[in-house]
Amino acid sequence: MSATSASITFSRRNFLRTSSLASGGLLIGFNLFTACKSDVKPPIDLAELNYKDFNAFIKIAKNGAVTIFSPNPEIGQGVKTAMPMIIAEELDVAWDKVLVEQGVLDTENYTRQVAGGSQSIRFSWDALRQTGATAKQMLVNAAAAKWGVDASELSVSEGVITNAAGKTLGYGDVVDAAAKLEIPENVVLKEPKDYKIIGTDQVNVDIDKIITGKPLFGLDYKVDGMVYAAVLRPPAFGQELESYDATEAKTMPGVIDVIKIGEKAKALLGKEEINWTAQLSPSEKVVVIAKTTWDAFKAKKAIKAQWKDTSTLESTEYQDKKLNDLLDGKEFTTLREDGDVNKAFAQADNVLERTYESPFLPHNCMEPMNFFAHVTDKKIHLVGPIQTPEDAANTVAELLGRDVKDIHLEMTRQGGGFGRRLYGDFVYEAAEIADAIRKPVKMVSSREDDMTTGVYRPAIKYRIKAAIKGGKLTGYQLKEAAINGNMYGLIPNFFPAGAVENYRVDVANYESNITTGAWRAPYTNFLAYAEQSFFDEIAEAMDMDKVQLRLDLLEKVKGTTDERIQYNPERLQAVLKMAVDKSGWGKAPEGTYQGVVAYYCHNSHVAEVADVQIENGMPVVKKVTCVVDCGIVINPLGAKNQIVGGVIDGVGHAMYGQFGFKDGVPSSNNYDTYRLIRMNEAPVVDAYMIQNELSPTGLGEPALPPAGGAVANALRAATGKRIYKQPFMEDLDFWRVEEKEIIG
Incomplete structure (x- = not known):
């Protein structure tokens, strides 16, 4: 849906309002609905939409102070700043x-x-x-009634309502009257x-508290x-x-008790x-209850536990063989099939086939998993960092x-989420402990x-095959061969779906x-790495320019009537062309080598160009130029931070992230053995955003x-x-090159 001005029709039964706040004032919320399709035009009858999303709230006190509640979990993606900005814009109040x-x-x-999927x-x-605009209209209507004039005669700016005669009223002056209106x-x-x-740089609303160490x-x-x-x-694992x-542990300083949990979860x-x-x-667990975290950690090491094997204790070699067997086997689920792929390969002049593989990866949130719980006969009080709070509450209810x-x-x-805090195992542990000790x-x-008992990105292998004729x-x-499955959903309908006849x-x-x-x-x-790397090989096999290959394939998708296609070819072409322009693609100075990609995921279109140089015989990523089309950008400052962070995270894990298992035990348990990108290895990221008036998407x-x-x-x-x-740098000797070997 375009972001242009619209007359919006509301259903009264779906609009919640109350003036019964302890502090006095107006509290307004509106049921959010699943995002509109781009071809839906206003006016919209909201009563006909599927109400499955959440309410946003505005609180206006009698003194004119405005508080906006941000309902979604904040994991560093900036929604606690951006969502209130949207409401404040339509409410027409000063952001400061x-x-x-x-x-x-x-x-x-x-x-x-929920915080997940960039949604x-x-x-x-x-x-x-609509929430902000409706609250504003109610306040204007209240002012119009007080002055005995038509609401259309009034104007609003930064929380002040003005009539034709120049008289003014603040929102706080009419908030009680507004609460009584239709x-x-x-x-x-x-x-x-x-x-x-909207569209202005705004600092994180929590920034002062973050830098001063406030809770x-x-x-x-x-x-x-x-x-x-x-x-x-x-x-x-297994x-x-x-x-x-726990005899020794119970005698240690600060230890209150040692208990066992897990029966309820099992x-x-x-x-x-x-x-x-x-x-x-599936396992029961031993828990140390202590006066401090340090006391609990020390006592936990003193517990002498016996563990029994209940299933295969997997090693990386075992997993690798399993994935190879899957790729070589015939037991696949086909998610999308266009044309006749087998015929295309049989008739091809050239068949290109490559296999790409990646390891397990931990999430490495800076803030380790933690949660507070207090269980009484009357209430269960839970507090902490969780990306899926409703799921967590429902499961705790079932558990107890x-x-x-x-x-x-x-x-x-939350001190990082990255998907780890979608899963509430640590919440349920806290709840079961609190239920047992009633403290x-x-x-x-x-x-x-x-790092050793968490949730991991699954190890995956892709085998990609192309026919050229x-x-x-x-x-x-x-x-795709993945451990525990990976690619179900919309991925088969991303690029190059629709661009190749037999797919x-x-x-x-x-x-x-x-x-x-x-x-x-x-x-x-x-x-994205596997496919975009493979596209470059296709271009080389076809003796074709790498950028032009992508542009030509996208051209074939324009005007498609295939509703399964998720990406927009024009928007993907646009980010690619801008990335080529902004990066100086093909014009890099001697000694700088470039790679280009264009990709769509999480509803946004992105193109990137990486600049690599060889220093002391080793490749160094010096710069990445990134262009994003994510529709209207709510907070450009926050958006650029997301882009820069995402690129550096992507570069770091592709270059260095390695994680495996030996007899079910993770290969690393801390940062001394798990390689993350270092500050001096982080590339400069030049971030650009396509300017348009399309509804915002993920970032x-x-x-x-x-x-x-x-x-x-x-x-x-x-x-x-x-x-x-x-990771690319797993074998350093592979990358150590002499100057004469560099081909440019």
Whole structure:
């Protein structure tokens, strides 16, 4: 849906208002709905839409102060700043006069309180604007009634209503009267040219608290009488607790008790109604309750536990063989098939086939997993960092046999999520501990706990095959072999779907006892590198310019009537052309080698160009030029931060991220053995955004997947060598080149 001015029709029964706030004032919310399709034109009858999203709230006090509640979890993606900006724009208040508060879990007035998939702004854009515009119209109507004039005669600017005679009223002057009025059925949204807040650089609303160390994060939360818990989990995947001796641990300073949990969680395993984010463990666990986290951590090491093997203790070699067997086998699920791929390969002049592989990856959130819980007969109080608070509350209710209405869940700011905090295993541990001891308790994991007993990006292999006949790409087949599955959903309908007449996507997986799940930019974080690297090989095989190949393929998709296609070929072409222009593609100075990609994921279109130089015989990523089309940019400053962070994260994990298993035990347990990109290795990122008036899409994740492909293609230009396995720098000798070997 375009962001242009619109007359919006409202359904009274779906608009919530109340003036019964303890502080006095007006509280307004509007049910958000699934984002409109781009061809839907206003006016919109909201009563006919599917109300499955959440409510946004505005609080206006009698003194004119405006508080805007941000209902979605804040994990660093900036929604706690951007979502209130949208409401404030249509409400027409001065941004520097707005207070922002984190909403709590409220399933009656909010839905889709989720941080994941870069969808928060996309899903909420239209309804957040309508919320602000409706509140503004109610205030204007109240002022008009007070003055005895028509509302159309009044103007509003930064919370001040003015009539034709020049008299003014502040929002606080009419807030009580506004609360008693009928909800207007038609409101007019602003034209983008009239925006005063949207499109301006705004600092993070929490920045002062962050830099001064004020309590914001889950680890900061404390209450009187709170104790701390450390959980001893199985040391290897495929093991369960057999017995334990806590005699020594119980005598250590600060230790209150040592208990066992897990029976309640095991009882829920296999139940169909348990949501996909549960990640419940099949093993019982030993828990140390202590006066401090340090006391709990020390005592946990003193516990003598016996573990029994209950399934295969997998090693990286075992997993590698399993994935190869899947690729070589015939048991695949076909997700999309166009034309006749087998015929295209049989008739081809040239068939190109490559296999790409990636390892498991941990999430490495700076803030380790933690959660607060206090269980009483009357209430369950939960506080902490979770990306899926509603799922967590529902599962805790099932776990403890309680009504979900008994649960009060507060969300803290999160020190990183990247998909790890979609899964509530640490929440359920805290809840089960609190239920057992009936004291307020904070469960805290160490870095080692996080890295060795967490949820990982699954190891994956892709086999991609292309048919070339008469100088044209006539066939394309993508096979995926993943541990615990990976590529279900919309991925088969991303580029190059629709651009190749004969096209097929097949997937296969084997079930592992290692817990896997979403990792930043799920599905595409590795696929983008594999496909975009393969496109360069196709261009080389066809003796064709790499940029032109992509532009030509996208040209074939223009005007398609295939509703399965998710990307927009014109928008993808536009970001690619701008990236080529801004990066000086093909004009790099001597000694600088470039790689280019164009990719669509999480509803946004991205193109990147990486610049690589050889220093002391080793390749160094010096710069990445990134161009993004994500529709209207709410907060350019926050958007650029997301782009820069996503690119550096993508480069770092593609170059260095390595993680495996030996007999079910992770190969690394802390940063001394797990390689992350270092500050002096981070490239300069030049971020650009296409300016348009289209509704906003995702931005927290789309810049990450293309980065690996851009770097891989630049490394090929610099060294003459192709990479088929991440991390790229695993074999340093492979990359150490002499000056004479550089082919340019």
